[in-house]
Amino acid sequence: MNTYSRQPIGFTHGNGVWLWSTEGKKYLDGLAGIAVNTLGHNHPRLVKAICEQAGQLIHTSNLYEVPLQQKLAQRLCKLSGLQEAFFCNSGAEANEAAIKLARRFGHLNGEPNAKILVMERAWHGRTIATLAATDSPKAKEGFGSLPSGFVRVPYNDWDAIQAAQSEHPEIKAILLEVLQGEGGIHVAETEYLHQIRALSNTKNWLMMIDEVQSGIARTGQWFGFQHAKIIPDVITLAKGLGSGVPIAACLAGGKAYQVLTPGSHGTTFGGGPLVCTAALATLDAIEQENLLVHALEMGDLIKKILTTRLQPIQNQITIRGIGLMLGIQLPVACAELVTLARERGYLINVTREKVVRLLPPLIINTNEASDLAETVAALILEFMQKRSSTS
Numbered sequence: 001m002n003t004y005s006r007q008p009i010g011f012t013h014g015n016g017v018w019l020w021s022t023e024g025k026k027y028l029d030g031l032a033g034i035a036v037n038t039l040g041h042n043h044p045r046l047v048k049a050i051c052e053q054a055g056q057l058i059h060t061s062n063l064y065e066v067p068l069q070q071k072l073a074q075r076l077c078k079l080s081g082l083q084e085a086f087f088c089n090s091g092a093e094a095n096e097a098a099i100k101l102a103r104r105f106g107h108l109n110g111e112p113n114a115k116i117l118v119m120e121r122a123w124h125g126r127t128i129a130t131l132a133a134t135d136s137p138k139a140k141e142g143f144g145s146l147p148s149g150f151v152r153v154p155y156n157d158w159d160a161i162q163a164a165q166s167e168h169p170e171i172k173a174i175l176l177e178v179l180q181g182e183g184g185i186h187v188a189e190t191e192y193l194h195q196i197r198a199l200s201n202t203k204n205w206l207m208m209i210d211e212v213q214s215g216i217a218r219t220g221q222w223f224g225f226q227h228a229k230i231i232p233d234v235i236t237l238a239k240g241l242g243s244g245v246p247i248a249a250c251l252a253g254g255k256a257y258q259v260l261t262p263g264s265h266g267t268t269f270g271g272g273p274l275v276c277t278a279a280l281a282t283l284d285a286i287e288q289e290n291l292l293v294h295a296l297e298m299g300d301l302i303k304k305i306l307t308t309r310l311q312p313i314q315n316q317i318t319i320r321g322i323g324l325m326l327g328i329q330l331p332v333a334c335a336e337l338v339t340l341a342r343e344r345g346y347l348i349n350v351t352r353e354k355v356v357r358l359l360p361p362l363i364i365n366t367n368e369a370s371d372l373a374e375t376v377a378a379l380i381l382e383f384m385q386k387r388s389s390t391s
């Protein structure tokens with residue numbers, strides 16, 4: 001189906017942060033498959049692990065125990081401080097699981113019509129329920145009435161949450177991104193997250209964090225919420241978890257633990273041996289290559305270069321983000337920067353029309369990060385100069 005406005009380019013192979021097009025041209029991948037290729041392309045550890053596992057066992061179903069799934073669940077619980085994991089195949093499905101968990105939590109706690117507090121500019125997926133939680137009129141257009149049960153408030157606005165909680169006693173959970181990705185790279189304030197954690201405790205709400213884009217070391221912590229030193233009740237993961245192999249997870253702990261029970265949720269493909277191997281290899285590589293620290297360092301380097309080079313237009317732009325989840329907000333729509341960058345051999349993205357987004361693989365090295373930042377800064381300057389000379 002014609003569901004994507006694809007750019008006129010395809011790729012045959014990659015290595016590290018580099019991709020080669022069908023026409024043999026080399027590109028620096030500043031987007032990593034939209035925050036997916038954690039380890040870049042053709043990472044030897046990942047490739048070896050997948051090839052070996054494919055020769056052993058690919059799929060058996062969730063009718064049986066899946067030892068590699070258990071191993072991955074234990075690893076993720078240890079890293080996050082949560083207690084159990086449900087595996088599925090995409091970010092939307094992980095959030096569907098979280099939404100179902102919140103509703104069931106309401107049901108078990110005397111609220112059969114539990115509502116979930118969600119945020120302006122949120123992105124949680126494109127299934128019917130996650131679309132309802134998402135704040136994008138464009139993505140919702142033409143899909144009729146979506147499931148009810150969501151109350152929306154502005155992001156980073158504590159007063160709005162307090163107003164909503166007294167107006168909607170049916171609220172039983174809050175779902176938010178600690179770093180809004182599709183929404184334009186907005187970072188939740190630490191105090192705001194602490195306030196939400198405290199309120200969720202007193203109101204008996206589930207604090208649910210969508211880490212689909214920000215999770216798995218992208219921000220220099222295993223999960224974005226760890227910057228605020230809190231532990232949510234539910235988190236969702238996808239994108240970077242399998243470094244390109246589709247695997248997603250919904251983790252639960254605290255009062256969300258064991259809300260979903262045998263028969264209450266499930267999926268055929270979720271957490272099979274092959275995809276769990278990819279996720280375990282990704283976690284191993286992050287640990288052994290020290291990618292948490294590295295992502296922060298490379299992010300700081302990119303930010304520093306951008307800040308210096310974009311000084312002439314500093315009043316017109318904002319640079320946001322943590323680690324390798326970065327955005328540069330321009331005052332005008334700038335989608336054409338994607339084409340201009342591609343013509344020079346760089347893959348970048350623009351979200352919310354005005355935000356240049358950089359999500360390179362976490363293995364990007366100093367030279368590559370500098371090269372990406374210098375080029376993006378130069379392109380933005382040229383673009384803004386051209387605009388001011390024509391207007």
Ligand SMILES: Cc1ncc(COP(=O)(O)O)c(C=O)c1O
Nearest residue numbers: 090091092123124125181212213
């Ligand atoms: C924060 C967040 N949640 C959920 C999703 C949906 O993930 P998927 O496209 O894998 O369904 C995305 C996708 O961009 C996302 O950024």
